[in-house]
C-alpha cells in the first residue's frame with residue numbers, strides 16, 4: 001500500500017517511514033527540511049518504494065497531487081518546538097493549524113481512507129496530572145498554542161473531519177518519544 005508521511009525527515013517520521021518500507025509499503029515523504037535532517041532519510045531515499053518530496057504542508061496543491069491513491073496519511077509535519085512557536089506565532093499557525101487542515105482537505109479530495117495526525121501532550125501545559133488522558137481540558141502554555149489552540153486544534157479538526165468528511169481520522173498525543181535519531185537538544 002502507499003502511505004504519505006508528512007514530516008518524514010524528522011525524528012518520528014523517518015523511523016515510521018523506515019518501518020513502512022520494511023513492511024513492503026510504498027512511502028511518500030513530504031518534508032520541507034526546516035527541522036528535519038536529510039541524514040535521517042539518506043538511506044531511505046535510494047529505496048525504490050520511497051519518494052521524497054521537499055515541500056511544505058502549507059502547499060495544498062502539492063498535498064493533493066501526492067495524496068491521490070494513498071491508503072493513508074501519517075501527518076507528523078509541525079513546528080514542534082514550543083520556544084519556536086512563541087518566537088514565530090504566525091508561522092506556527094500557518095504550519096500547525098492551516099497545514100493540518102490542508103492535509104485533511106487533501107485526504108478528503110483524494111478519497112484517502114484514513115489520516116493519523118500527531119498532536120502533543122504539550123497541549124495539557126503544566127497540569128501535574130499523570131498519566132494524562134484525553135478527557136482533560138487542553139491548557140497549552142505557548143501563546144500560539146493558547147490563542148490558536150494549535151495542537152488542540154489538530155485533535156479537534158481531526159475529529160471534526162471524521163464527522164464532516166465521513167472518514168476515519170485520529171490524533172495521537174505523545175510525550176517525549178524515545179528512539180534512534182532523536183535530537184538530544186529537542187525542546188518541546
Ligand SMILES: NC(=O)c1ccc[n+]([C@@H]2O[C@H](COP(=O)([O-])OP(=O)(O)OC[C@H]3O[C@@H](n4cnc5c(N)ncnc54)[C@H](O)[C@@H]3O)[C@@H](O)[C@H]2O)c1
Pocket residue numbers: 006007008009010011012013030031032033034035036037055056057058075076077078079080095099118119120121122173174175176177178188
Ligand atoms: N518527539 C517527541 O517526543 C514528540 C512529543 C510530542 C509530540 N510530538 C509530535 O510528533 C510530531 C513529530 O515529532 P518529531 O519529534 O519527529 O519532530 P521533528 O521536528 O523531528 O519532525 C517534524 C518534521 O516536520 C518537518 N516540517 C516542519 N514544518 C514543515 C512544513 N511546513 N512542511 C513539511 N514539513 C515540515 C520538519 O522538517 C521535520 O522533519 C510533531 O508533530 C511533534 O509535535 C513529538
